[in-house]
Amino acid sequence: MKITFLGGTETVTGSKYLIETNSTTVLIDCGLYQGYKNLRERNRQELPFDISKLDAIFLTHAHLDHSGYIPVLYKQGYRGPIYTHHATKELCKVLLMDSGHIQEADTRFYKKYKLSKHIDPQPLYDSATAEKTMELFKSVDYSETFSIGDIKAHLQSAGHILGAASIILEAEGKTIGFSGDVGRSDDVFMKPPEPLPELDLLLLESTYGNRRHEDSDPFTQLADIIKETIKDGGVLLIPSFAVGRAQSLQHILATLMKEDGIPRLPIYLDSPMAISVSDIYSRYQHETRLDKQDFDKMSAATTYTRDVEESKAITTQQYPHIIIAGSGMATGGRILHHFKRLLSNHRTRVLFTGYQAGGTRGAKMIDGVDHVKIHGQWIRIKAKVEVMNGLSGHADYVDLMNWLKQSSLRSTMPIQLVHGDPNALEAMRDHLRQNTLYDVKIATYKSTITL
Ligand SMILES: [Zn+2]
Numbered sequence: 001m002k003i004t005f006l007g008g009t010e011t012v013t014g015s016k017y018l019i020e021t022n023s024t025t026v027l028i029d030c031g032l033y034q035g036y037k038n039l040r041e042r043n044r045q046e047l048p049f050d051i052s053k054l055d056a057i058f059l060t061h062a063h064l065d066h067s068g069y070i071p072v073l074y075k076q077g078y079r080g081p082i083y084t085h086h087a088t089k090e091l092c093k094v095l096l097m098d099s100g101h102i103q104e105a106d107t108r109f110y111k112k113y114k115l116s117k118h119i120d121p122q123p124l125y126d127s128a129t130a131e132k133t134m135e136l137f138k139s140v141d142y143s144e145t146f147s148i149g150d151i152k153a154h155l156q157s158a159g160h161i162l163g164a165a166s167i168i169l170e171a172e173g174k175t176i177g178f179s180g181d182v183g184r185s186d187d188v189f190m191k192p193p194e195p196l197p198e199l200d201l202l203l204l205e206s207t208y209g210n211r212r213h214e215d216s217d218p219f220t221q222l223a224d225i226i227k228e229t230i231k232d233g234g235v236l237l238i239p240s241f242a243v244g245r246a247q248s249l250q251h252i253l254a255t256l257m258k259e260d261g262i263p264r265l266p267i268y269l270d271s272p273m274a275i276s277v278s279d280i281y282s283r284y285q286h287e288t289r290l291d292k293q294d295f296d297k298m299s300a301a302t303t304y305t306r307d308v309e310e311s312k313a314i315t316t317q318q319y320p321h322i323i324i325a326g327s328g329m330a331t332g333g334r335i336l337h338h339f340k341r342l343l344s345n346h347r348t349r350v351l352f353t354g355y356q357a358g359g360t361r362g363a364k365m366i367d368g369v370d371h372v373k374i375h376g377q378w379i380r381i382k383a384k385v386e387v388m389n390g391l392s393g394h395a396d397y398v399d400l401m402n403w404l405k406q407s408s409l410r411s412t413m414p415i416q417l418v419h420g421d422p423n424a425l426e427a428m429r430d431h432l433r434q435n436t437l438y439d440v441k442i443a444t445y446k447s448t449i450t451l
Contacts, residue, residue, distance in 0.1 A: 159183020209428025
């Protein structure tokens with residue numbers, strides 16, 4: 001069996017691993033490259049294999065860096081099955097269609113301002129293609145075996161986000177584990193990742209291979225920020241990712257207001273995408289740590305503003321309140337309208353709760369710039385900008401080590417490290433080499449290994 005690394009190597013985006021046996025070809029994950037331009041350009045390059053020979057795609061989870069390239073393969077004629085968890089299928093419908101919309105909007109923008117080197121720039125795919133792609137999904141439960149040709153596989157829960165899985169694949173007498181993105185053992189929302197069975201090879205993610213999460217408790221931190229917001233008589237604006245983060249925030253806020261004596265403030269979830277995702281999360285409550293009452297509490301505490309008129313109505317709210325809106329790095333979405341209205345008010349607080357990529361508006365605000373440009377207009381920042389790092393959906397390197405320890409792995413098992421920036425990969429490799437006997441290597445782009 002051959003494994004070729006076509007993405008998620010020396011970067012955290014574009015995850016794609018091609019598995020070829022004598023009779024069957026499968027792609028594990030089919031992610032979009034994001035971030036730096038030299039990586040994004042790979043989205044426009046042809047994959048180095050014959051798509052007509054691809055028998056199936058197995059998908060670990062819904063994040064676009066793992067799923068966002070599937071509609072490109074659809075456009076190129078792929079019509080085989082996509083096996084993934086039921087919840088991942090539902091989340092993919094929301095995320096892929098949104099991704100198609102964003103690409104259509106970006107292309108219109110490039111055309112209007114003639115910013116592309118191409119005369120007639122085209123989106124990578126549009127939302128209609130994303131929607132058609134959904135016909136190919138065949139969703140399964142955790143532990144349910146599915147097979148294609150001579151390859152057998154099943155999913156096991158990886159924490160991280162709803163539906164996220166590690167994939168255990170068996171073929172030609174070998175068993176390979178694909179960790180997918182691995183969640184934390186103490187996530188506020190998701191259960192800990194399930195330990196791995198004995199394997200002949202593991203592809204292990206290394207996003208936080210060089211970092212430990214802070215010990216600070218997000219409940220206490222958020223409680224303090226809310227108390228300050230009330231004291232100032234202002235508005236708390238939380239730019240948030242739609243999948244996982246917005247729901248964790250809803251849960252923490254609802255719990256604080258119900259149980260910890262924090263005064264009740266109106267909470268607006270002002271993101272149609274996050275609202276759809278919250279709805280999917282509540283239907284899969286059994287896959288999370290929370291019980292039905294927790295979800296009831298969350299929706300009772302939150303005002304969902306789906307359409308634009310409802311969103312505009314928030315502006316009439318005079319008293320302290322909280323607005324959660326996309327996008328997480330303040331690069332787009334409804335949060336920008338609230339920024340334009342409220343950033344120049346010294347009573348406003350802005351809370352960033354996730355990773356801010358270099359160059360984004362979020363990163364600049366955390367760096368302390370005193371103006372930001374929004375929709376062509378410079379806005380003076382008088383608001384207080386705060387950061388909360390305790391809500392990451394990824395295991396740090398200690399969590400990953402503990403996960404391996406709990407698993408039934410052979411002490412000298414080979415590991416290929418994937419899904420990390422170069423520093424994180426090297427730190428993870430060194431840490432594993434110093435503390436274990438695993439045969440650890442860092443996977444490189446387009447390299448092939450044979451088992
Ligand atoms: Zn992910």
